[in-house]
Amino acid sequence: MSGTLRFEGVGKVFPGAGPDGADLVAADGVDLVVGANDAVAVIGPNGAGKSTLLKMAAGVTSPTTGRIERTGRVSTVLELGTGVHPDLTGRENVDLLAALITGDRRRSADGLTEIVEFAGLAEVVDRPVRHYSTGMLARLAFSVAVHSEPELLLVDEVLSVGDLDFQSRCRERIRELRAGGATLLLVSHDLDLVTTLCDRAVLMVEGRTVADGPSAEVVDTYVGRPAPVRDPGRIGLRVDQEVVDAGTPVVARFQVPDDGRAHAVRLDYVVGAPSMFELVERSSSIVCATAVLPVTSPGPMSVELSTAGLPRGRYDLQATVLDESGQQVDAGAVPFTLDAAQGGYLLEVPAQLLVDGAAVGAP
Amino acid sequence: MADDKVVISPARGVEQTFVERVRTTVPLVRVWTVRDLRVRYRQSVLRSGWSLLQPLAILFTYGWVLTAVLDVRPEEAPYLTFAWAGIVPFTFFAQSLGLGVGSIQQAGPVISRVYLPREVLPLSVVAGTFVDLAIMTGTLVVVSWVQVGPPTVYLLGLVPVFVVLLLWTTVLTVAAAGITVFRRDLNFAVPLFLRVLFIVTPVMYSAELIAQQSKWLVDLNPLAVVVEGTRDALYRQQWPDPALLGAHFAVAAVLLVVVFAVFRRLEPRMSDFV
Numbered sequence: 001m002s003g004t005l006r007f008e009g010v011g012k013v014f015p016g017a018g019p020d021g022a023d024l025v026a027a028d029g030v031d032l033v034v035g036a037n038d039a040v041a042v043i044g045p046n047g048a049g050k051s052t053l054l055k056m057a058a059g060v061t062s063p064t065t066g067r068i069e070r071t072g073r074v075s076t077v078l079e080l081g082t083g084v085h086p087d088l089t090g091r092e093n094v095d096l097l098a099a100l101i102t103g104d105r106r107r108s109a110d111g112l113t114e115i116v117e118f119a120g121l122a123e124v125v126d127r128p129v130r131h132y133s134t135g136m137l138a139r140l141a142f143s144v145a146v147h148s149e150p151e152l153l154l155v156d157e158v159l160s161v162g163d164l165d166f167q168s169r170c171r172e173r174i175r176e177l178r179a180g181g182a183t184l185l186l187v188s189h190d191l192d193l194v195t196t197l198c199d200r201a202v203l204m205v206e207g208r209t210v211a212d213g214p215s216a217e218v219v220d221t222y223v224g225r226p227a228p229v230r231d232p233g234r235i236g237l238r239v240d241q242e243v244v245d246a247g248t249p250v251v252a253r254f255q256v257p258d259d260g261r262a263h264a265v266r267l268d269y270v271v272g273a274p275s276m277f278e279l280v281e282r283s284s285s286i287v288c289a290t291a292v293l294p295v296t297s298p299g300p301m302s303v304e305l306s307t308a309g310l311p312r313g314r315y316d317l318q319a320t321v322l323d324e325s326g327q328q329v330d331a332g333a334v335p336f337t338l339d340a341a342q343g344g345y346l347l348e349v350p351a352q353l354l355v356d357g358a359a360v361g362a363p
Numbered sequence: 364m365a366d367d368k369v370v371i372s373p374a375r376g377v378e379q380t381f382v383e384r385v386r387t388t389v390p391l392v393r394v395w396t397v398r399d400l401r402v403r404y405r406q407s408v409l410r411s412g413w414s415l416l417q418p419l420a421i422l423f424t425y426g427w428v429l430t431a432v433l434d435v436r437p438e439e440a441p442y443l444t445f446a447w448a449g450i451v452p453f454t455f456f457a458q459s460l461g462l463g464v465g466s467i468q469q470a471g472p473v474i475s476r477v478y479l480p481r482e483v484l485p486l487s488v489v490a491g492t493f494v495d496l497a498i499m500t501g502t503l504v505v506v507s508w509v510q511v512g513p514p515t516v517y518l519l520g521l522v523p524v525f526v527v528l529l530l531w532t533t534v535l536t537v538a539a540a541g542i543t544v545f546r547r548d549l550n551f552a553v554p555l556f557l558r559v560l561f562i563v564t565p566v567m568y569s570a571e572l573i574a575q576q577s578k579w580l581v582d583l584n585p586l587a588v589v590v591e592g593t594r595d596a597l598y599r600q601q602w603p604d605p606a607l608l609g610a611h612f613a614v615a616a617v618l619l620v621v622v623f624a625v626f627r628r629l630e631p632r633m634s635d636f637v
Contacts, residue, residue, distance in 0.1 A: 055634075073367075096398050128405075
């Protein structure tokens with residue numbers, strides 16, 4: 001049997017969890033159908049709502065609007081250490097994890113042997129897991145999940161913890177399960193894994209699915225998003241300094257059009273050129289900070305963007321003016337260069353937006 | 364396959380019928396209880412001896428203060444049997460509520476990552492302490508046998524008494540655990556409540572001492588009814604008061620339904636708060 005999953009207009013709001021006590025919208029009208037034996041990846045920047053989507057599929061948290069239907073036995077690969085008690089042995093924890101992951105299905109003694117062997121933990125299975133390494137714990141959790149005869153397997157970015165050998169066995173095992181009819185929903189930032197394991201990918205940005213199609217195409221869309229236009233646009237975007245010392249704020253100026261509509265402005269930093277970033281991330285342009293600020297009146301506007309924590313490199317600053325419904329009214333992008341390395345290789349950098357010296361939002 | 368379809372909706376979370384709910388809850392309570400019991404005594408030298416040692420310590424300190432210092436002497440039975448009959452059920456209640464109040468909140472990392480009916484956690488605490496109750500009841504029967512005489516048919520009266528005890532304990536523990544997910548106040552209020560309850564319940568002193576002043580205080584307090592019922596069954600050679608016990612059973616049963624209904628409504632939002 002193969003599991004299926006269907007999201008119908010699913011929204012999820014965490015009241016007061018956003019910046020400055022605003023509501024945090026983790027999912028906004030998501031429609032997604034995962035058919036029997038499909039393998040679908042959800043990709044997108046941090047905070048896009050990918051993990052929330054997976055948690056709602058598992059039933060861990062409920063949607064605020066819409067509904068979710070699923071069929072088939074679900075298994076979740078638990079994050080590191082979840083549900084594991086350090087004082088209990090590997091064997092005792094396997095019992096517990098199996099019960100947690102599968103609900104009420106009992107594990108047979110054979111199942112236990114298989115689980116332990118797959119995880120490569122046969123020698124330490126009767127020792128308290130307190131003595132296990134991080135990788136051993138991850139292997140245990142993964143092993144339990146993939147040996148519970150899942151019909152719908154939910155995986156949230158956990159394969160990267162084990163060593164190379166274990167990772168390749170994980171991939172192999174997932175392929176086996178799929179060949180046996182299982183359905184897969186995977187959340188990952190490992191775009192290589194996404195294209196090898198999944199035929200289909202969904203790109204999520206700010207709680208919405210913005211692309212859905214063959215995984216290679218969607219990954220390209222993600223990697224290339226937003227397309228660098230390097231055009232100040234009608235909004236006349238410009239930055240005061242084209243070369244900025246790390247730690248010095250970038251001041252951006254632009255004109256909010258007066259067309260009788262309410263607006264919001266979205267600002268993205270995009271790493272636009274090879275930099276020391278390249279060492280850790282294959283893709284060539286990555287959104288590393290995003291912020292949306294509501295604009296109350298049309299006219300000229302300036303924003304001070306902190307560069308603290310950003311690695312040295314060439315960036316595109318992109319501003320998009322949106323109307324009330326979220327439709328793009330205008331956009332512009334200008335390059336600037338961050339000189340004087342500050343170090344760091346974070347993929348997503350906290351950057352604070354300031355309007356007239358006051359904070360207005362965070363990425 | 365339509366019959367294994369699961370719907371997850373805003374109002375109810377994972378939609379389940381009552382029977383499905385029980386079918387998923389019971390095995391998980393069993394597994395989680397075993398885990399709790401293993402964890403509880405794994406790293407301690409005395410292992411399960413601790414579940415006896417704590418109430419024994421209470422018995423001897425209070426017993427010494429009350430009998431030797433304050434000269435409290437119940438006429439009906441030797442003090443050890445008398446007080447132990449109060450401490451055993453009270454300890455079960457206090458342990459369940461005390462450990463159970465934070466049970467869902469403390470399991471935050473688990474319930475925010477994998478779905479299980481949230482009531483599994485407080486119910487497992489109650490089940491785990493129930494194992495202790497069984498052991499302690501054994502010691503109680505032995506103590507009474509030695510000091511008063513062999514058990515009689517009236518010992519069967521313990522069954523309805525413990526049913527009422529179990530009901531009240533379950534109701535309050537599940538309710539406290541659910542409330543604590545949203546507001547942490549009960550983490551502080553429960554220990555205080557238990558101390559006050561220990562004092563107003565005739566555990567270490569005779570019920571008659573309060574009953575002379577205000578009988579309603581004994582009749583309204585489920586723990587007092589249970590403690591008195593335990594003494595009836597154990598050595599007073601009489602059946603526990605059926606009217607009082609029945610009334611407490613009925614109230615607790617109604618509360619149980621209410622608490623579970625409210626719990627079910629709040630459950631979909633719990634993982635967002637832990």
